[in-house]
Amino acid sequence: MASNSFGSLFRITTWGESHGPAIGVVIDGCPAGLPLSEEDIQPMLDRRAPGVSSLTTPRKEQDKVQILSGVFEGVTTGAPISLIIWNKDGKSGSYNPVRHLLKPGHANFTYLAKYGVFDHRGSGRASGRETACRVAAGAVALKILTLCSVRIIAYVKRIGEIELSHVVEQDPELLKAQVTASPVSCPDPETSGSMVSLIETVRNEKDSVGGVIECRAFGLPAGLGDPIYEKIEATLAKGVLSIPAAKAVEFGAGFSSCRMRGSEHNDPFVKDSSGKIVTETNMAGGTLGGITTGMPLVFSAGFKPTSSIEKAQRTVDTSGEEKEFTLPEGSRHDPCIVLRAVPVIEAMTALCLVDALLLNRTSTVSLLSSKSSVH
């Protein structure tokens, strides 16, 4: 239990069910002095919102975020920041008929095994809706990272059998523009088009499809992450695998590195034109020993196909009797949840990196005994 919090010094606690009155998040540990308003959060939340294109669920939530605490005269005070999003389009009644069926690929079986009770309305707490809270908190973290000149960009690398095969743009601004231009957040227009076609096909087949998101963080200093159990890959992997439908994560060359020789994989150290020590290649994905090298942090996350599909499925009810499970009429789902997971990946990355940045302020005695006063 006590499993609804993420992070150490910059720590979020989320709450709320899919069809309850509201969802929300409390951010504890946001440093004081950060200019912050709802306008800093809403745009990122809008990117995750359902109903933004024909490729996502038609559920229409406005998902308007409200700051209830922690900001005074436009600036964070060091007090916990409470963000709330009211649920408006619940339609919870429509889920009743299938209440006692075990939904294939869903959490109702396991929640019932654990708790003996389950809020089945829209999957309750197990709903992907919880990720809206991560995105809201992530927007605050991203604002801090911007102050530190760090840029995070996630994009879709694969949908089903369609994979991005182009070399990814190295310039953050250009890459961001490419991603924003695509309805499926894929930086290559041609691949993007194929992905759109595939998702439409899958939707027509009343089915769903999985995919892969890649994420890059630019502008990181060397030295972030903590040795042994708080390696940057370890905390990020935890963050990624805590996202509903995420089933895999790899850093740098990842599973491909398993096929390599050490002489291929080891990135040689060189001095760049500005005199800075960098690595010539970046097979490692921006970390060594679990600590950032200053090269871009690169990782990919694999998502299974959306569990909710319109096709009828075999199952049993809670008493073990065989049943056919069909989504209730009018229920809404995404044929490819990967699209909406892009800002969630960015949010989890931002949360991890801000935490690492804060922790890094305590790494040496020279930082601690510094006589420079705060203000």
Add this chain to the structure above:
Amino acid sequence: MASNSFGSLFRITTWGESHGPAIGVVIDGCPAGLPLSEEDIQPMLDRRAPGVSSLTTPRKEQDKVQILSGVFEGVTTGAPISLIIWNKDGKSGSYNPVRHLLKPGHANFTYLAKYGVFDHRGSGRASGRETACRVAAGAVALKILTLCSVRIIAYVKRIGEIELSHVVEQDPELLKAQVTASPVSCPDPETSGSMVSLIETVRNEKDSVGGVIECRAFGLPAGLGDPIYEKIEATLAKGVLSIPAAKAVEFGAGFSSCRMRGSEHNDPFVKDSSGKIVTETNMAGGTLGGITTGMPLVFSAGFKPTSSIEKAQRTVDTSGEEKEFTLPEGSRHDPCIVLRAVPVIEAMTALCLVDALLLNRTSTVSLLSSKSSVH
């Protein structure tokens, strides 16, 4: 900081450098009443030890574990269990000549960036030697799991381009026997042979090679893991990615699930011959919503090739001047670190699962208000 601990209720804290006087681990939260002696721990430690075959580093550590606290008259008391392993075969002097070179694929660059100081002898704290402590603690966790009828078996699925293509044996005892029979912990004798050849080739080329370990946990009850941020995949992913050289992890169908349709991936619920509700297939790898289903937990971890190779490599020194890096004469390394990571994967899995089992004792009011006394 404070990054040398893993786990919540069953919590380990490891300490010690590769070439210091000793390494060790403190286990806090081990339940009282567990029969325990060094004999329960040593065999698993021996499986991780170097020098056990021609395929691993010739460094000869006896790695004898000693219990310093927490056990009284052969039984755990609830007090912290302190385990110590003395370092015997250090040879730290031989590493001095390359002290100021940045070692490709190693942590000295990032540790220096973070701390301004680095114990370079055998990579100090960043050495894989730290994993001996995980294995020792994992053996204690495994003893608890055995009481709960849970069995964990890891094996090598890939070395470089050689991949296990056979269907894996479903019976834990048979599978364990197959794995134990192989010098590379691969359950198929033919694949095992090819892997041995490849590792010998790579060693002769003064190079190294990566690989993939798969792990299965049998006999788990449904209900382990905690929703949202402490999903069993999330905590396990953190545990796996905290292992040196680990770069990727996937659960169940993992990255393959990204290519699937929902109708392929969703595991249908059925009642088995004993009347228990199970899933017909196990694409999910034994979890739904981050909580165990009672099906075998299945995941794979990808490891990069060992960073230490005998081949000369380009690099720079700490001042940025170009240098060639060659391992000091007589230094020892594994051509394929994957082999020795097998018990480490089992240990991290055991640590996560015991933690989840303990947490699960607090999930419902009925457990809390139970009048049944402890003894």
Add this chain to the structure above:
Amino acid sequence: MASNSFGSLFRITTWGESHGPAIGVVIDGCPAGLPLSEEDIQPMLDRRAPGVSSLTTPRKEQDKVQILSGVFEGVTTGAPISLIIWNKDGKSGSYNPVRHLLKPGHANFTYLAKYGVFDHRGSGRASGRETACRVAAGAVALKILTLCSVRIIAYVKRIGEIELSHVVEQDPELLKAQVTASPVSCPDPETSGSMVSLIETVRNEKDSVGGVIECRAFGLPAGLGDPIYEKIEATLAKGVLSIPAAKAVEFGAGFSSCRMRGSEHNDPFVKDSSGKIVTETNMAGGTLGGITTGMPLVFSAGFKPTSSIEKAQRTVDTSGEEKEFTLPEGSRHDPCIVLRAVPVIEAMTALCLVDALLLNRTSTVSLLSSKSSVH
């Protein structure tokens, strides 16, 4: 930072400022299966509310609590319970004139030193208003304790120079009735009357007065609390000293024990009429080695006089210039904050004890490997 949470397994996170739109608390780790509604929480909140008698501040907050998550069909689900209380009677404007004065006994100086920014309206986050959230969460904890037959009763033992000198009633029901009958929560009617007079005198003098609250927990099993750093006294002391205005805490004979001999203080073990092992006296206050003995847990908390007083006080402004500080006209304060701290002490005690009860479910292997299923 991350300092707005309390508890380990039953963990609360509070948020909100005195004059923001709302305050609230998220309870993470409440076991599933607990019947719960607003009606379980509101009465305890009403006991803390201002304006309930002439002895407290006339600020009129209805302090209506609303459950936003974690309860489904009247029962807790294991999901986080979000409780919100809207602020209705803020009047924040009236505090502006004294914004730059350092308020004697208040937190504005130290918050400014730490954060460089301070929400001065009604002391913002440093306001005692935050304790309403503790009381709301404490009411949930108390409901669990009731299931476990534990009863917590706090009462006023001293106001200024007036001290309760009677022996305290040993029967929980009778004691509770005595406390409830007193406008100052003092179980002796005569002492209670003197306390009322004193508080009225102090109010007329535009001053404030401190006091002592004693708290007893009946019906605890032996074995709660964890050795060394999570002793029941240690966690409770932390909880008590985190309450605004609390400056002291003592367990059992407390500071009086410092004057005793061991032969006086050691409580002899005896077998009671029912055959249960108890202690004949209870100098220890219900614990030995930081773990409950099964005797009533007894402790006292000392509170300084309310910092806000109507009398003019010497101070300086943030630039160091001498000023006179007078509360803004119409501002409201309690002449004796001790009265309203009684339910807060009960809440903190309940939170600590539920946490200890949950942790205690993980203390032995026999509990862990128990085959008894959850449901």
Add this chain to the structure above:
Amino acid sequence: MASNSFGSLFRITTWGESHGPAIGVVIDGCPAGLPLSEEDIQPMLDRRAPGVSSLTTPRKEQDKVQILSGVFEGVTTGAPISLIIWNKDGKSGSYNPVRHLLKPGHANFTYLAKYGVFDHRGSGRASGRETACRVAAGAVALKILTLCSVRIIAYVKRIGEIELSHVVEQDPELLKAQVTASPVSCPDPETSGSMVSLIETVRNEKDSVGGVIECRAFGLPAGLGDPIYEKIEATLAKGVLSIPAAKAVEFGAGFSSCRMRGSEHNDPFVKDSSGKIVTETNMAGGTLGGITTGMPLVFSAGFKPTSSIEKAQRTVDTSGEEKEFTLPEGSRHDPCIVLRAVPVIEAMTALCLVDALLLNRTSTVSLLSSKSSVH
């Protein structure tokens, strides 16, 4: 469980039983770059050691500390610091005869209730011997505080009925000299003499006596401590009440403040001769809102009389049968444990303050986005 750690960023984990082979502590989170050797730790450990005067137990432990990790070439590396102290003078056999008796004032009853098993030899884990580990870790924390110009001094204020009535010296160096000159760590020679007499009397009566330790921290910056649940008083109270035999703690005027009026207790803010804002008095004991003001931090801790006394005591055995309990011949105890708790109080204070200093490095955005590099 997991209750053997203290602190957040500077986190200690202690292990070991009174009569096991060794005791030890792992410090995780010590910043890199601190010069450290055994010589920095041993003197403080010697102050806690038994057998140093006729007033303490004649048990002769050399208590030699050894650093096993975390220091390289005389400087901390950021890796965990493992400290070990071997037990040399155990004599565990002599305790066997009273194994099944419940010892008045001791933890064997409660440990048995909790765990079903107890290492009875010298009280095992419940022994005050564990505090040697706190003192060793505290010496490291004190070294950091010295770098930050913070000085901590604890002294004995009361033994039984003898209380220090003099005004305490305000100059840290002079105060320290007074304390060091006294065999009972009391800064006034005359009171010190009376305390010595009382302790000798008590010893001759085969009894024990309690007392009070006061502690002051000089040179603290304003701004340490975190709001709400990590107030400096809250974390310190937890630290103090986790010390064996500690039963009470008070900050500043403490319980005396309960008798005061607000106009007496509120410390006026003034500008001192150097232009710094201070408080004219220090009733608050150096904190407001749980955060340091920059005035000396002042608190007192109350200790019960040593539980082990030579006098015969009534008790029962584990089956409830009435018995007389007499300490085994040759067993050793302190007539007044307070004397040896003085360095333990200093250690716990140092641990709390270093943690607060580290946390304070993350309080504002300006600290986070500071471009100043680490080295």
